Amino acid sequence: SILRTIRDNIVSVLKTLSYQNxxxxxxxxxxxxxxxxxxxxxGKGKTxxxxxxxxxxxxxxxxxxxxINEQYGRTVGTEMIxxxxxxxxxxxxxxxxxxxxxxxxxxxxxxxxxxxSVSGFVKSIKEYIEEIKVKTGxxxxxxxxxxxxxxxxxxxxxxxxxxxxxxxxxTKKLEDYLNESEKTDSKIVCI
Numbered sequence: 524s525i526l527r528t529i530r531d532n533i534v535s536v537l538k539t540l541s542y543q544n545x546x547x548x549x550x551x552x553x554x555x556x557x558x559x560x561x562x563x564x565x566g567k568g569k570t571x572x573x574x575x576x577x578x579x580x581x582x583x584x585x586x587x588x589x590x591i592n593e594q595y596g597r598t599v600g601t602e603m604i605x606x607x608x609x610x611x612x613x614x615x616x617x618x619x620x621x622x623x624x625x626x627x628x629x630x631x632x633x634x635x636x637x638x639x640s641v642s643g644f645v646k647s648i649k650e651y652i653e654e655i656k657v658k659t660g661x662x663x664x665x666x667x668x669x670x671x672x673x674x675x676x677x678x679x680x681x682x683x684x685x686x687x688x689x690x691x692x693x694t695k696k697l698e699d700y701l702n703e704s705e706k707t708d709s710k711i712v713c714i
Contacts, residue, residue, distance in 0.1 A: 555601060556608035558623040561694070564630065568620050569690055575635035576686050581645055582697040583652075583679040585627040586706050591673045595659040599673055606655045607675060614648055628701060630694065638683045638713055645679055645711055652677050653709075678704055679711040 551560050559568070572578050585607060592600035604627060611621055611629065620632040631648075633641050656672035663669050680700045684693055700714060 553623045555604060556623050558608055558612075558621060558629075561622055561624045561630065563622050564620065564632065564694065565691055568622070568632065571620065572632055572634055572684065572690065573686050577635070577637055578684045579633040579636050579638045579641040579681055580684050580690075580693060580697065581631045581633065581641060581679060581681045582624060582694065582701060583629055583631075583649075583677050584701045585675045586678050586709065587676040588627040591675075595661065595671075595673055599657055599659050602657050603655070603673060603675055606657055607652055607677075610651050610655060611648060614651055624694070624698070628698065630697075632684070638681050641681055642711060642713060645681060649677055649679055649711060676707075676709050678708045681711065681713045 551562070552558065553560055564572075585603065588600050588603065591603055604623075608621075608623065608629070611631065615621060615631060618634060620630075620634065622630050624630045633644075652675055655675055657674075659671045659673050661671045663671060678701055680697050682693055682697055684690060696714070700712070
């Protein structure tokens with residue numbers, strides 16, 4: 524019976540290692556933005572992040588993407604997501620990890636930087652994003668030639684990640700915060 528228990532424990536460890544290996548290697552690139560998916564944070568990204576004792580994780584969403592899709596079509600919504608990704612990529616260091624978390628949500632990990640230091644920088648990124656204007660192909664009225672432009676409305680949340688803690692738990696809290704906040708919220712919150 525002792526050998527059976529040992530065998531069961533060994534099998535359990537091997538299964539766990541297999542699952543861990545799968546999670547660490549499942550990351551892929553998003554075809555729309557060229558960014559890694561959220562799974563990257565839990566595999567290769569975590570290795571980089573854990574090279575620092577403390578990092579800041581910022582998650583943000585494009586609050587009005589559903590309205591943009593409904594009013595102007597999914598093509599305009601997709602273009603908005605591409606533009607947002609480009610603006611962020613152009614304004615952050617290559618040392619930081621930037622992923623498309625899910626749908627209109629993105630995550631930036633500021634490796635080795637505390638939350639207080641990040642908030643000013645995040646404010647600048649938010650301003651850059653909200654200056655984006657995407658052509659909709661529609662005019663204000665039949666006589667006007669002035670085209671309507673779609674503008675993103677974003678909501679940001681920042682938290683501190685400490686080496687050795689569960690990154691998936693922290694990102695889930697950030698995601699929950701964004702999901703529970705009002706669609707009209709457009710702020711930066713540190714939790």
